[in-house]
Every structure is written in structure tokens, then in C-alpha cells.
Amino acid sequence: MKLTYHGQSTVTIETNGQHIVIDPFFSGNDQAMTKPEDVKADFILLTHAHADHMLDAEAIAKATGATIVATHELATYLSFKGLNVHPMNLGGQFEFPFGKVKMTQAFHSSSIIDEEKQTITYMGMPAGFLLTIEDKVIYHAGDTALFGDMALYGAHYDIDLAFLPIGDNYTMGPEDALVAADMLQAKAVVPVHYDTFDLIKQDAEAFCANLEAQGQTGHALKIDALIEL
Numbered sequence: 001m002k003l004t005y006h007g008q009s010t011v012t013i014e015t016n017g018q019h020i021v022i023d024p025f026f027s028g029n030d031q032a033m034t035k036p037e038d039v040k041a042d043f044i045l046l047t048h049a050h051a052d053h054m055l056d057a058e059a060i061a062k063a064t065g066a067t068i069v070a071t072h073e074l075a076t077y078l079s080f081k082g083l084n085v086h087p088m089n090l091g092g093q094f095e096f097p098f099g100k101v102k103m104t105q106a107f108h109s110s111s112i113i114d115e116e117k118q119t120i121t122y123m124g125m126p127a128g129f130l131l132t133i134e135d136k137v138i139y140h141a142g143d144t145a146l147f148g149d150m151a152l153y154g155a156h157y158d159i160d161l162a163f164l165p166i167g168d169n170y171t172m173g174p175e176d177a178l179v180a181a182d183m184l185q186a187k188a189v190v191p192v193h194y195d196t197f198d199l200i201k202q203d204a205e206a207f208c209a210n211l212e213a214q215g216q217t218g219h220a221l222k223i224d225a226l227i228e229l
């Protein structure tokens with residue numbers, strides 16, 4: 001399978017002719033090099049409702065007919081817009097045509113903010129995903145603080161690749177992400193959710209060097225860089 005990092009938390013996966021998009025944020029990201037209209041999708045996985053994770057979800061779903069996988073509240077909200085959805089909730093897993101998806105907890109918030117109307121609509125819990133695709137295990141943490149149950153994922157899953165936020169301020173920073181990587185015992189880590197805005201500027205190369213120092217492997221991927229698993 002091919003995994004491509006598009007900046008912020010956006011990851012696309014191509015496996016056996018299926019296209020999966022996690023947290024599509026292209027049009028609002030100055031650093032993104034892919035246009036939402038060029039994104040292929042059979043499934044769109046959303047960790048939570050913040051704009052930097054789902055800004056382009058509706059447009060891509062409309063253009064492709066992709067099914068959106070999200071927590072019950074967010075999925076239902078998007079179904080009201082006529083989109084195909086598959087609601088899940090924390091701890092649940094489901095076998096999709098491309099592989100298995102387990103929705104994991106994340107410590108963050110999840111809401112849709114309408115600046116014009118000055119309203120905030122809560123969308124249930126934020127989440128992460130443990131994906132089993134082609135016998136490989138991929139963990140996308142979503143936006144989250146460090147939490148101890150990551151050790152459970154590490155003990156019960158043989159994680160090949162983990163996407164962990166390092167931006168700090170809104171999520172874990174690099175120091176906590178190092179602890180997370182250790183608990184997850186991930187064979188490789190890709191830092192995400194950094195450098196998109198001034199508030200989350202980080203040195204991803206330094207983070208990967210620190211991973212190396214604790215005996216783990218990190219890949220500070222450039223935008224649109226690809227990893228094969």
C-alpha cells in the first residue's frame with residue numbers, strides 16, 4: 001500500500017485499488033500541494049470536526065461519492081447534507097472493503113464553529129484510528145493529548161506506522177509524542193500536525209533524531225511524500 005502525507009493531519013492511502021483519505025485539509029492549507037478536486041476517495045475517515053481536519057470532506061465526498069467514516073454525531077450531521085456516511089464510536093471496529101478500522105479515543109475536543117453566526121456546535125468525542133490494511137497496522141492518533149492507554153495499543157497491536165501530532169499548543173508536543181511512540185512501540189513514526197500555523201511550529205527533524213536516540217525510527221515527511229508499506 002502507498003501512504004502519502006499532505007500536511008497537517010491529512011494522509012491518503014492507496015490499497016488494492018481503493019483510496020482512503022484521512023482528515024482532508026487541502027484548500028485551507030497554504031503548504032498543501034494537492035487540490036481537493038484531484039483527490040480520489042472511496043472512504044474518508046475523520047478524526048474530529050475541526051476545520052483543519054475536515055474542511056474539504058464535504059466537497060471530496062460530493063465529487064467522489066465516498067463514504068465518510070466518523071463518530072456517530074459527526075457522521076449523522078454530514079448525512080443531513082446528503083452525504084454517504086458510516087457512523088462509528090470509540091472502541092468499535094468494523095471490517096471495510098479495504099481493511100479493518102478501529103476507532104480509538106483521543107483527548108481533545110470536536111466541534112463545528114460558525115464564525116458568522118458565532119455558534120459552536122459540539123460533535124461528540126474526537127477519535128483516532130487503528131487501521132489493519134494488508135496485514136499492516138497503522139495508527140493515526142488524530143488530535144490528542146498524551147494518554148496512558150496508548151500503552152495498551154502498543155501491547156495488543158504490532159504497530160507498523162504511527163502518525164502522531166507534535167505541534168504542541170492544541171495537541172501533544174514533541175516531548176509527549178516521544179513518550180507516546182515509546183508506549184506504542186511503533187516500528188516507525190511520522191510526525192504530523194506541525195508547521196501549518198505559527199502556533200504549532202516544530203522541528204520535526206529534531207523529533208526524529210530524538211526518536212532514533214530512544215531506539216525508534218521517525219520519518220519527517222515532506223508534503224506529498226510517500227511511504228510504501
Ligand code: NI
Pocket residue numbers: 048050108109143170
Ligand atoms: Ni482539532
Ligand code: MN
Pocket residue numbers: 050052053143170193
Ligand atoms: Mn487540529
